[in-house]
Amino acid sequence: MSGFDWQFFVEVLIGGLLSGVMYSLVAIGFVLIYKTSGVLNFAQGAMLLFAALTFVSLVERGVPFALALIITFAVMVVIGIAIERVVLRPLTNRSPMTLFMATLGLSYILEGAAQLIWGTQVHGLDLGIDDVPFEVGGVLISQFDLFAAAIAAALVLFLSVFFRYTRVGLAFRAVADDQFAALAVGLRLPRIWATVWAVAGLVALVAGLLWGARLGVQFSLSLVVLKALPVLVLGGFDSIPGAIVGGLLIGATEKLAEVYIGEYFGGGTESWFAYVVALAFLLIRPSGIFGQKLVERV
Amino acid sequence: MTVATFEASAPFHIPRWLAPFVVLSFAYIAVPFIGTNYLFEAILLPFLALSLAGVGLNILTGYAGQVSLGSAAFLAVGAFAAYNFNLRIEGLPLIGSIILSGFVAAAIGIVFGLPSLRLKGFYLAVSTLAAQFFVQWALTKFSWFSNDSASGVIDAPSLSIAGIAFNGAVGRYIFSLTIVSLLTFFAYRLVSSQTGRNFIAVRDNETAARIIGVPVLKTKLIAFAISSFIIGVAGVLWAFTYLRTVEPAGFNLDRSFQILFIIILGGLASIRGAFFGAALLVVSPLILSRLGSFLFGDLFNSGVLDMSQRIVLGALIILFLILEPDGLVSLWDRIRKRSVARLNKRKHVGRAAQPTQ
Amino acid sequence: MNSMNRVLGGPATAYFPADIAAERQGLGEPVKPLSAAQDTALGLDGISLSFGGVVALDNIDLAVRRGEIRAIIGPNGAGKSSLINIISGVYRPDRGRITIGADRFTSVPTQKLARLGIARTFQNLALFKGLSVIDNVISGRAYKVRSTFLAQVLGLSGSRREEADARGRAARILEFLNLNHVSNRLAGTLPYGLQKRVELARALVAEPAILLLDEPMAGMTASEKAEMAEFILAANREYNTTIVLIEHDIGVVMELSDRIAVLDYGRKIADGTPEEIRADQGVIDAYLGVAAENIDGGGI
Numbered sequence: 001m002s003g004f005d006w007q008f009f010v011e012v013l014i015g016g017l018l019s020g021v022m023y024s025l026v027a028i029g030f031v032l033i034y035k036t037s038g039v040l041n042f043a044q045g046a047m048l049l050f051a052a053l054t055f056v057s058l059v060e061r062g063v064p065f066a067l068a069l070i071i072t073f074a075v076m077v078v079i080g081i082a083i084e085r086v087v088l089r090p091l092t093n094r095s096p097m098t099l100f101m102a103t104l105g106l107s108y109i110l111e112g113a114a115q116l117i118w119g120t121q122v123h124g125l126d127l128g129i130d131d132v133p134f135e136v137g138g139v140l141i142s143q144f145d146l147f148a149a150a151i152a153a154a155l156v157l158f159l160s161v162f163f164r165y166t167r168v169g170l171a172f173r174a175v176a177d178d179q180f181a182a183l184a185v186g187l188r189l190p191r192i193w194a195t196v197w198a199v200a201g202l203v204a205l206v207a208g209l210l211w212g213a214r215l216g217v218q219f220s221l222s223l224v225v226l227k228a229l230p231v232l233v234l235g236g237f238d239s240i241p242g243a244i245v246g247g248l249l250i251g252a253t254e255k256l257a258e259v260y261i262g263e264y265f266g267g268g269t270e271s272w273f274a275y276v277v278a279l280a281f282l283l284i285r286p287s288g289i290f291g292q293k294l295v296e297r298v
Numbered sequence: 299m300t301v302a303t304f305e306a307s308a309p310f311h312i313p314r315w316l317a318p319f320v321v322l323s324f325a326y327i328a329v330p331f332i333g334t335n336y337l338f339e340a341i342l343l344p345f346l347a348l349s350l351a352g353v354g355l356n357i358l359t360g361y362a363g364q365v366s367l368g369s370a371a372f373l374a375v376g377a378f379a380a381y382n383f384n385l386r387i388e389g390l391p392l393i394g395s396i397i398l399s400g401f402v403a404a405a406i407g408i409v410f411g412l413p414s415l416r417l418k419g420f421y422l423a424v425s426t427l428a429a430q431f432f433v434q435w436a437l438t439k440f441s442w443f444s445n446d447s448a449s450g451v452i453d454a455p456s457l458s459i460a461g462i463a464f465n466g467a468v469g470r471y472i473f474s475l476t477i478v479s480l481l482t483f484f485a486y487r488l489v490s491s492q493t494g495r496n497f498i499a500v501r502d503n504e505t506a507a508r509i510i511g512v513p514v515l516k517t518k519l520i521a522f523a524i525s526s527f528i529i530g531v532a533g534v535l536w537a538f539t540y541l542r543t544v545e546p547a548g549f550n551l552d553r554s555f556q557i558l559f560i561i562i563l564g565g566l567a568s569i570r571g572a573f574f575g576a577a578l579l580v581v582s583p584l585i586l587s588r589l590g591s592f593l594f595g596d597l598f599n600s601g602v603l604d605m606s607q608r609i610v611l612g613a614l615i616i617l618f619l620i621l622e623p624d625g626l627v628s629l630w631d632r633i634r635k636r637s638v639a640r641l642n643k644r645k646h647v648g649r650a651a652q653p654t655q
Numbered sequence: 656m657n658s659m660n661r662v663l664g665g666p667a668t669a670y671f672p673a674d675i676a677a678e679r680q681g682l683g684e685p686v687k688p689l690s691a692a693q694d695t696a697l698g699l700d701g702i703s704l705s706f707g708g709v710v711a712l713d714n715i716d717l718a719v720r721r722g723e724i725r726a727i728i729g730p731n732g733a734g735k736s737s738l739i740n741i742i743s744g745v746y747r748p749d750r751g752r753i754t755i756g757a758d759r760f761t762s763v764p765t766q767k768l769a770r771l772g773i774a775r776t777f778q779n780l781a782l783f784k785g786l787s788v789i790d791n792v793i794s795g796r797a798y799k800v801r802s803t804f805l806a807q808v809l810g811l812s813g814s815r816r817e818e819a820d821a822r823g824r825a826a827r828i829l830e831f832l833n834l835n836h837v838s839n840r841l842a843g844t845l846p847y848g849l850q851k852r853v854e855l856a857r858a859l860v861a862e863p864a865i866l867l868l869d870e871p872m873a874g875m876t877a878s879e880k881a882e883m884a885e886f887i888l889a890a891n892r893e894y895n896t897t898i899v900l901i902e903h904d905i906g907v908v909m910e911l912s913d914r915i916a917v918l919d920y921g922r923k924i925a926d927g928t929p930e931e932i933r934a935d936q937g938v939i940d941a942y943l944g945v946a947a948e949n950i951d952g953g954g955i
Binding site: 116229 | 365413416417419420421423424425427428431432434435438439551555558559562601602605606607608609611612613614615616619620623
């Protein structure tokens with residue numbers, strides 16, 4: 001295959017993997033909540049939008065970067081706790097699908113509220129990273145993507161430390177393993193859930209800033225959930241490694257497909273290609289890459 | 299989610315056909331005379347199309363328990379298929395185009411329903427998004443579907459059946475009402491048949507259903523096919539009787555959620571629920587906009603209206619899930635039962651000795 | 656509740672409607688006397704099953720004669736439910752064969768189970784909560800339905816006949832099990848004991864040759880248990896149904912069963928008549944001795 005441009009292939013691949021990291025970042029927010037409370041939190045995208053919009057609006061009003069970050073984080077924690085109190089607690093013991101639909105309603109509220117408060121115009125978000133590609137061995141790599149990947153890696157590292165070495169983290173893992181047992185040994189589930197929602201708020205903030213810097217902070221930011229969902233299907237809703245590997249896989253295949261076979265479809269395939277990949281994979285392995293296969297109890 | 303599908307019948311009997319009969323008589327005879335143009339164009343036409351879509355989705359999600367987030371795709375398939383049948387097959391009567399478009403939607407529904415044979419719950423719900431994005435993409439990408447018009451816009455043809463034109467607001471209303479009534483009756487018959495019981499069996503306990511001999515795979519595919527057929531025809535009504543001009547972008551994810559919200563608000567696994575939910579969904583923004591401009595004046599512009607609509611809708615969903623999980627229908631039934639009980643009491647005082655039927 | 660009698664034209668005392676027997680014969684399953692020893696309805700040969708390295712069943716042989724009540728007992732975790740799940744095709748054994756009538760399987764096709772003449776109830780209730788009691792029971796006839804959904808919607812005569820037939824049978828079974836006063840209630844709203852009975856009704860309406868009962872009396876009061884035992888006996892006698900029964904309550908099992916197999920840690924440690932089991936030292940050591948509370952029916 002002398003005609004094949006390997007350098008270009010590697011460039012596309014790396015670009016895909018790096019944007020895959022961004023998908024993983026959103027997916028991790030889902031996994032955290034799904035593992036502890038069995039809720040597929042569709043509002044993750046709206047939280048992301050809310051965080052980014054709040055942050056950028058604060059900065060535009062002259063609030064220093066660091067302070068804006070802290071305020072936004074505080075807001076996200078409050079929102080997370082409020083969600084747990086007002087929405088999820090009254091729905092305890094209801095079916096997972098009911099909870100999912102509630103988060104769908106939640107995403108409408110958050111999207112509406114974010115834009116009602118801060119307006120609907122598009123905001124630019126400058127994190128101070130130039131998006132100038134640099135060259136490594138003839139392969140062009142986006143500096144911003146690399147930065148985003150580093151942030152994402154740091155976040156994952158932080159989360160694993162948090163969950164491995166703190167009391168809350170230990171409780172989190174206990175709850176994720178077995179809710180009833182955790183309840184039986186006296187773990188206070190509501191507090192753990194509130195913590196997890198707050199952490200999910202943090203993840204939403206980080207993802208919101210990175211995605212916001214990439215796409216501009218606007219309504220469509222909340223649609224990045226749609227990028228995360230195939231990642232979750234592929235990696236399993238309950239697996240953080242799955243979210244990471246799934247994100248990388250989807251990012252890479254999506255970019256490669258767009259570049260190499262997209263032209264046969266007339267382009268624009270990225271809206272659905274990830275779903276088809278995830279579906280095809282699921283038909284072979286219904287519980288995803290790392291998802292657990294549960295034995296049916298009757 | 300447990301859903302009351304069958305109620306113990308109250309001793310005081312209203313014949314089962316009476317309520318639909320009264321509603322239909324009113325809708326056919328009175329409404330055309332008293333209705334204003336605004337009522338038809340802004341309320342009744344979208345209400346009818348959305349109700350039918352809700353009926354379709356309720357068969358799949360409410361009865362058969364397969365959550366779909368891609369309903370708008372099937373609305374779009376119906377609309378564009380009917381447009382193309384009408385355009386490309388010379389001499390095909392309108393009703394033929396509509397039926398054929400339903401079949402196209404059903405066929406695509408079966409294709410996107412295939413994952414349901416392996417996948418459950420969230421995995422399936424997410425996979426239905428594939429239909430949503432793929433269909434929207436295909437309709438935008440291939441201009442053949444819209445007869446090479448700019449950005450995929452299609453215009454509704456003249457509505458006439460057997461030489462009678464239904465082009466005015468009232469005419470389109472009658473046209474839509476008739477199709478909706480027929481398909482609703484079909485749906486009602488279906489859910490009270492053995493196939494309908496199979497839907498609920500698969501939803502409530504798939505393993506038990508398989509063990510007692512319910513053909514689970516077939517049942518799921520039937521649910522996908524019929525649901526998509528009905529939603530497809532609802533799409534035709536949406537495009538031909540309500541909007542008259544549609545583009546693929548109008549059948550986006552928000553539209554899919556809107557239909558899902560209709561059945562949550564109205565009542566899952568209830569045919570009537572779809573109508574209740576659609577009524578709420580169509581009317582509440584209108585009320586909200588009147589109320590908003592009354593309270594806040596010019597401050598309540600279209601952007602603010604849009605956002606507050608989202609908030610109100612989201613809040614309604616959550617409120618209903620918490621307080622009235624079986625939807626408006628169950629609220630309605632409680633009120634009705636209470637008044638029937640009151641009636642009964644009065645009757646019993648009159649002839650206490652007589653046993654009730 | 657009285658309306659049902661009216662529909663049927665009088666109190667239904669006939670537990671065993673003649674048309675059911677007629678149809679069984681029509682199916683080519685002659686109703687045979689109980690004593691045909693060589694006549695095996697259901698056989699398991701060398702069944703082994705493990706979950707991720709944990710052995711649930713180890714080389715189990717079990718023969719069930721046509722028409723008998725065959726109990727399987729054993730302490731919790733002995734593998735009783737796994738055995739039922741293998742017979743009904745929910746689990747796939749690692750090794751061994753299952754014989755149902757004349758057919759041999761390495762794993763039973765669940766979707767054909769009803770047509771093979773097997774019905775079952777579940778340890779944890781598995782009713783369709785959103786259906787009324789009568790509709791739950793009617794759905795037990797789902798395997799018989801031939802009409803298409805279109806025929807059902809249009810009300811074509813074939814589907815109407817099917818529907819009327821299923822409804823009639825369901826009504827008679829409800830009568831038989833004293834359930835007709837709740838026939839229009841949503842199944843999920845019934846008290847536990849009644850739900851268990853509705854499950855039995857749903858299984859019986861299929862007129863199975865073999866009925867698998869997975870702890871049909873778990874969690875019941877003493878009077879409910881007595882009633883349920885009655886129904887099981889009646890089903891066995893009147894419908895000539897072979898019954899495989901898992902039950903914790905030893906007293907009930909001893910009274911009801913023709914033969915009993917005892918499982919312990921996935922192995923069969925004894926098999927015989929209630930008298931033989933009662934006298935078996937291995938059984939006493941493994942089960943009866945240590946789990947005295949089970950004799951009172953307390954151990955669930």
